[in-house]
Amino acid sequence: MNIIDKRGTLAKHSSRTYRRRSRSAIRNIAIHHSATTTGSAEAFARYHVNELGWPGIGYHYVVDKDGNISRCHDLEVVSYHVGNSNGYAVGICMVGNFQTESLGETQRNATLELTKHLMSELGITVDNVWGHTEFPGYAWKPCPSINMNTFRNQLAEHGGSLPDGNIQAPTYVAGARQRTYLSRGDQGDDVQALQERLDRLGFMPGPIDGIFGPKTYDAVMRFQRAAGISVDGIVGPETRAALRDYEGEVEIIEHGSPTDEPDDNEEMFRSESRRMLRYIQPMMRGEDVSEVQQKVGAMVDGMYGTETAQKVRDFQSREGILVDGIVGPQTWRALDRTSSSRRPRYQRLLSLQTPYLRGDDVKQVQRALNVEVDGLYGPITERAVRNFQRREGITADGIVGRQTWARLFN
Ligand SMILES: [Zn+2]
Missing domain, CATH: 1.10.101.10 (PGBD-like superfamily/PGBD)
Structure with missing residues (x-):
């Protein structure tokens, strides 16, 4: 895998900067095509900065037709490419318009290798590798215009569902030069x-x-x-x-558009235990899927199939939120609201102790406070409880007794 490190060399905005995140916030890898037959990290960066006014290039990686990979950002950079999902996604853009041309073997393999490498580095499973169009609100967008189920199957075939010890370490070559003068004989x-x-x-x-x-x-x-x-x-x-x-040009560039910026409704996953759920092949599975199934009245088998997606759409339509069959932050929140009908029952006093108290009631508190749901009543949970109590105007002692419990779940 040949990765050219272009961080710091690409066009960037004179005053705007992208915000950063922790690596653990990353839950998805997003696959794009550029929707142009030619292009490069340099060209996309200039377009995103000069035409769209973005802080920098929208993608973390660009893969060209020869299989060369340009690294454009640290993974911690929250760049623009999937709108309100930017906060937890890494963007890979393949140069090409796969509506009109087909993805070549070399480019496909380079993209698969890169994706596998990132999956292993970030602990992301194959069912969280999505095409742009599979993200909430993007069903209309023909990006990346390749069959994502095939792509995921190819990732899985090569041991992609588990971190693969055999992935060749990337070799970084010198970054792109920005020379003042270019003349005959120059290359690069x-x-x-x-x-x-x-x-x-x-x-x-x-x-x-x-x-x-x-x-x-x-x-x-x-x-x-x-x-x-x-x-x-x-x-x-x-x-x-x-x-x-230069004027008189007719520029038609479809990669990156203003809709890839987050809008005012951007909601961040504060709870890292919550991934986005949707129907894809292979199907997403897990306890979170079961939880959703229970709440929307689908058969509970822990696999996000078409029936679950339909029940989620029904639920979204009842709630008056975007109907896309995808459980993103907004839908998670709506699910939390409605679950109050089966309000958890108060069982015991919860406080910071050694060893930490553990249990489902701790998980319920953590979920309600949007902190990591590990079922252990540790210092982070205690601090979140204190903050909650302060906001509620009750004694901020970090202890969940009957009063705090009632405030949390009523
Ligand atoms: Zn895209």
Whole structure:
């Protein structure tokens, strides 16, 4: 696996920055295509920053058709690519438009390798690798326009459901250079970005191969003439600025759009025990699935199948929230609200002790307070209880007695 580290070298906004998160907040890997036949991390970064006004490129990784992988951000960076799900997703973009062309073997394999590597590094299972269109609110978007079930099966075939000890460690090669002047004979990512730009502007620089040959040279001169700047076939600051501002172009770029930014309704998973659930192949399974099934009245078998998805849609429609059959933060919250009909019964006083108290009642408290649900009444839970008590205006002693219990579950 050949990873080119481009962190810190790509276009970024002069004042805006992406927020950061802890690695444990990451629950999904999102697969995209660029919806353009050519492209690069450099080109996407410029588009996202200059056209969309984003803090930086929207993707964490870009995989080109030759299987080269560009690393664009730390995993902790919350960049824009899946809207309100950005907070817990890592974005991989494959260069290409898979609505009109097919995904080649080399690129597919590189993307599979990268995904497996990330799954193992982040402890993410194959059923949490989703296409862009599989995220809440994106059913309309034809991204990545490949069969995600096939993709997941290929991940699983290669031992992807479990961390794989045999994954080849990534080798990082030197990052992309940002040279001030480009001229004949130069090679590299910046030359390729130049060729892409010339190509998009209609100056036909020849093959987009990162080599500044005669055709690129010729295209640069034609461009300089058209832009009314000095014609020398060398790309320096003046030509760069002209390339950036040149008008008369018709730019159609579909990768990354304003809808990939989070909106005011972004809700973060404060509880890390909660992943998003949806119907995919292979099916998602687990206790959280059973919990949802119980609450929406589906058959409880711990597997998120079509019946469960339908019951979730029915539930969402009754609740008046987005009907997509996906259990994301909003639906989890709605499920919590309705579960008060089977309100948990107070059993005992809960407080911080050594060893920590453990049990289902502790889990219920943790769920109600949106802290990690491990069933152990530790310091984090105690602090959350104190904060809750303070907000409620009752004695903030960090102990859950009858009064606090009643406040939590009524
Ligand atoms: Zn996408």
